[in-house]
Amino acid sequence: MIPGRVTVTARALTSTFAALAADELGVRRRDVRAQVSDSRGRLRVRIDTPITLAPHGDGESERSAGPSVTDLIDRLRERLTDEGGAMTGSTVGEVQLHITDARIDQPRRVS
Amino acid sequence: MNTRRMRRIAARRERHSSRSTAVSVALVLVALGGAYLGTECVLAAVGAQPLLAAPADLVRLAVEDEPRRLGIAAVLAVLGIIALVLALTLGGRPRHRVERESVTVIVDDEVLASGLSRAAADSAGVPRQQVRTSVSRNRAAVRVTPVSGRAVAQSAVAQAVASAVTAVGARPVIRSRVQVAEEGVIPR
Amino acid sequence: MTRSNRTLNRVLLALIGLGLLVGAVLAARPVLDPLLPEPVLSVLDLGTPPQDPDTTQLWIAAAACALIIVIALAWVLTRGRGRTRTAVVRPGDEIDAKVLTALATDALRTQHDVLHVASAGYRLRGARVVRVQVEVRPGADLGRLVPAVDEAMAVMQRRVGLELPVVAQLSAGGNRTRSRVD
Numbered sequence: 001m002i003p004g005r006v007t008v009t010a011r012a013l014t015s016t017f018a019a020l021a022a023d024e025l026g027v028r029r030r031d032v033r034a035q036v037s038d039s040r041g042r043l044r045v046r047i048d049t050p051i052t053l054a055p056h057g058d059g060e061s062e063r064s065a066g067p068s069v070t071d072l073i074d075r076l077r078e079r080l081t082d083e084g085g086a087m088t089g090s091t092v093g094e095v096q097l098h099i100t101d102a103r104i105d106q107p108r109r110v111s
Numbered sequence: 112m113n114t115r116r117m118r119r120i121a122a123r124r125e126r127h128s129s130r131s132t133a134v135s136v137a138l139v140l141v142a143l144g145g146a147y148l149g150t151e152c153v154l155a156a157v158g159a160q161p162l163l164a165a166p167a168d169l170v171r172l173a174v175e176d177e178p179r180r181l182g183i184a185a186v187l188a189v190l191g192i193i194a195l196v197l198a199l200t201l202g203g204r205p206r207h208r209v210e211r212e213s214v215t216v217i218v219d220d221e222v223l224a225s226g227l228s229r230a231a232a233d234s235a236g237v238p239r240q241q242v243r244t245s246v247s248r249n250r251a252a253v254r255v256t257p258v259s260g261r262a263v264a265q266s267a268v269a270q271a272v273a274s275a276v277t278a279v280g281a282r283p284v285i286r287s288r289v290q291v292a293e294e295g296v297i298p299r
Numbered sequence: 300m301t302r303s304n305r306t307l308n309r310v311l312l313a314l315i316g317l318g319l320l321v322g323a324v325l326a327a328r329p330v331l332d333p334l335l336p337e338p339v340l341s342v343l344d345l346g347t348p349p350q351d352p353d354t355t356q357l358w359i360a361a362a363a364c365a366l367i368i369v370i371a372l373a374w375v376l377t378r379g380r381g382r383t384r385t386a387v388v389r390p391g392d393e394i395d396a397k398v399l400t401a402l403a404t405d406a407l408r409t410q411h412d413v414l415h416v417a418s419a420g421y422r423l424r425g426a427r428v429v430r431v432q433v434e435v436r437p438g439a440d441l442g443r444l445v446p447a448v449d450e451a452m453a454v455m456q457r458r459v460g461l462e463l464p465v466v467a468q469l470s471a472g473g474n475r476t477r478s479r480v481d
Contacts, residue, residue, distance in 0.1 A: 051398065053401075053458065056405045056454055066458075068457065068458055068459060068460025068461075069394060069398060069459045069460050070460030071460055073392055094391065095391065096391040097392050097393070098392075098393040098395070099393070099398050100398075101395065101397040101401065102397065102402060103401070104401055104402075104404075104405045
């Protein structure tokens with residue numbers, strides 16, 4: 001090991017990305033699965049996770065519906081690439097998101 | 112591909128049975144039969160005692176007695192024809208479809224019928240059990256058994272059922288007919 | 300179930316049917332022999348099992364049985380493939396049918412005639428289609444329920460953020476009580 005160089009293990013990487021995803025989507029850390037691999041020198045991150053959504057309100061119109069699943073995964077992709085990349089000191093080249101389930105719940109955060 | 116067009120193709124596909132249960136049943140039977148025959152063959156090959164009868168004996172029992180042999184032929188023929196019929200016919204439960212803005216709804220005729228029965232029963236003032244409806248491709252036949260002593264206005268019920276049919280908007284178009292039975296019953 | 304699965308199902312049933320018919324013909328030989336032409340008879344002779352098989356033939360038969368069992372079980376166990384993933388947003392994103400089920404169930408929660416909602420996705424001509432199965436209480440007012448299902452499917456798609464080809468199947472719910480916690 002070269003002094004001064006930090007080696008980030010795969011475990012640390014997946015841990016970080018999984019924690020970020022759990023926070024962003026409002027799910028438990030242990031429900032999120034993160035995998036990392038190489039994508040032409042850059043990092044490829046794959047997340048398998050459920051998602052938390054607010055219940056559908058009666059009389060809800062198109063505009064007041066809140067973020068859609070695609071909005072949320074777009075946000076997640078951005079966060080993993082920017083924040084995740086910064087936290088782990090890596091360049092994230094590709095993010096693959098697989099949403100396995102949706103829990104309809106009270107919103108965890110006020111958006 | 113265009114969403115509406117995909118829905119149309121999907122709706123058409125839903126009309127036909129996938130035959131997956133038939134195949135599963137057939138394959139389980141084949142596997143069981145194969146397991147038994149295979150076991151008998153292995154037992155005979157190593158010279159051990161057969162489970163029921165050695166393969167040679169099984170064949171002999173099947174062919175030596177002509178009525179039994181022809182009986183087996185008949186059974187096989189019937190099963191074979193059933194399998195072919197299942198393979199070649201479309202199958203699928205009777206259904207109607209309703210094209211809507213965001214979805215193509217496919218309604219089992221059973222659901223349609225029970226909805227029309229309810230509409231007829233409400234209009235006629237009889238318990239739901241006293242209405243029988245059958246729905247076919249283009250027709251709905253509603254039969255109302257009145258409560259003894261309380262006449263049923265056939266035209267009012269016919270109107271209610273026709274409205275219910277129109278309200279659903281199912282295709283192919285259904286023409287309804289309401290028949291009130293001569294004999295009433297006294298509900299329990 | 301994919302389209303090819305459906306076709307294969309029928310092909311398999313047809314093969315089984317034909318096999319059974321061939322078996323029937325073999326079994327009915329004493330009656331049929333006088334009626335059939337010579338070439339057919341020699342072909343049928345190939346299919347008749349030997350009266351006293353030797354060990355090799357028995358092992359071959361056993362191996363054939365084992366092969367048939369493996370194929371049969373493999374088929375039964377691989378049923379229902381291609382049903383988990385539904386909408387692909389773009390390369391790299393997958394959304395499972397469970398998400399759609401949750402959204403559809405939520406959108407229909409005010410409809411008391413709806414007993415149960417399930418959804419699945421399948422591929423049709425290369426594109427993905429969603430089928431939502433809705434179990435309906437007997438005697439439901441369809442004039443009200445069908446527009447409600449339409450609206451619920453619109454809500455579902457809006458909340459996913461994608462326009463999807465959706466087919467909703469209304470089937471009879473029997474004597475179920477609502478299977479969801481409200």
